[in-house]
Amino acid sequence: MTQTAPILRPLNDACDASALKSLYTESTGPGLSFLTNFLTQPTCHAWSLWREDVVVGAVWFQRVEDAAEILDLCVLASCRRRGYGRQLLEASLQALAPVTRVDLEVRASNEAALGLYSALGFCETGRRPHYYVTQGGREDAILMTWTPDQA
Numbered sequence: 001m002t003q004t005a006p007i008l009r010p011l012n013d014a015c016d017a018s019a020l021k022s023l024y025t026e027s028t029g030p031g032l033s034f035l036t037n038f039l040t041q042p043t044c045h046a047w048s049l050w051r052e053d054v055v056v057g058a059v060w061f062q063r064v065e066d067a068a069e070i071l072d073l074c075v076l077a078s079c080r081r082r083g084y085g086r087q088l089l090e091a092s093l094q095a096l097a098p099v100t101r102v103d104l105e106v107r108a109s110n111e112a113a114l115g116l117y118s119a120l121g122f123c124e125t126g127r128r129p130h131y132y133v134t135q136g137g138r139e140d141a142i143l144m145t146w147t148p149d150q151a
């Protein structure tokens with residue numbers, strides 16, 4: 001049986017965001033209530049990715065003029081390493097276009113996110129030493145930037 005391709009859907013309001021609870025059960029990034037409030041800002045651009053009737057991921061950008069920043073990206077824990085993060089990010093960058101740059105920051109220990117961002121052409125542009133609190137102390141934030149010509 002052939003699987004239908006995942007579908008990208010824009011997130012417009014709190015009702016759309018309420019469908020994302022299954023994604024936000026961990027507490028390493030911004031929580032769903034923070035992100036839902038952020039949807040009321042005109043600078044917020046967000047999308048979810050659906051496979052049939054299951055939400056498998058969501059991504060949230062802040063966009064000011066032609067520059068954007070990724071506030072959060074999350075794939076359903078049980079569906080990781082199946083290409084959904086890549087599909088979601090590629091499709092949302094296309095939907096966000098035209099932008100001249102997209103910035104983000106990520107924990108230095110987050111190998112999955114670092115691997116995904118590097119695979120999509122994001123380059124390390126800086127570091128904030130000891131930026132994040134961890135259970136055992138602190139860790140660096142890595143700053144990364146994507147530009148359309150790097151894609």
Ligand SMILES: CC(C)(COP(=O)(O)OP(=O)(O)OC[C@H]1O[C@@H](n2cnc3c(N)ncnc32)[C@H](O)[C@@H]1OP(=O)(O)O)[C@@H](O)C(=O)NCCC(=O)NCCS
Nearest residue numbers: 073074075080081082083084085086106112113115116119
């Ligand atoms: C980071 C995250 C979004 C990746 O989503 P995903 O759907 O599992 O990623 P994909 O399957 O599309 O992987 C694409 C590429 O990213 C890299 N990657 C993904 N997971 C990885 C891992 N655990 N270790 C190393 N590289 C990894 C690989 O290069 C992979 O390509 P490959 O499978 O051909 O080797 C997901 O792990 C997640 O939601 N993590 C928790 C939230 C989070 O940390 N968000 C980032 C905040 S900055």
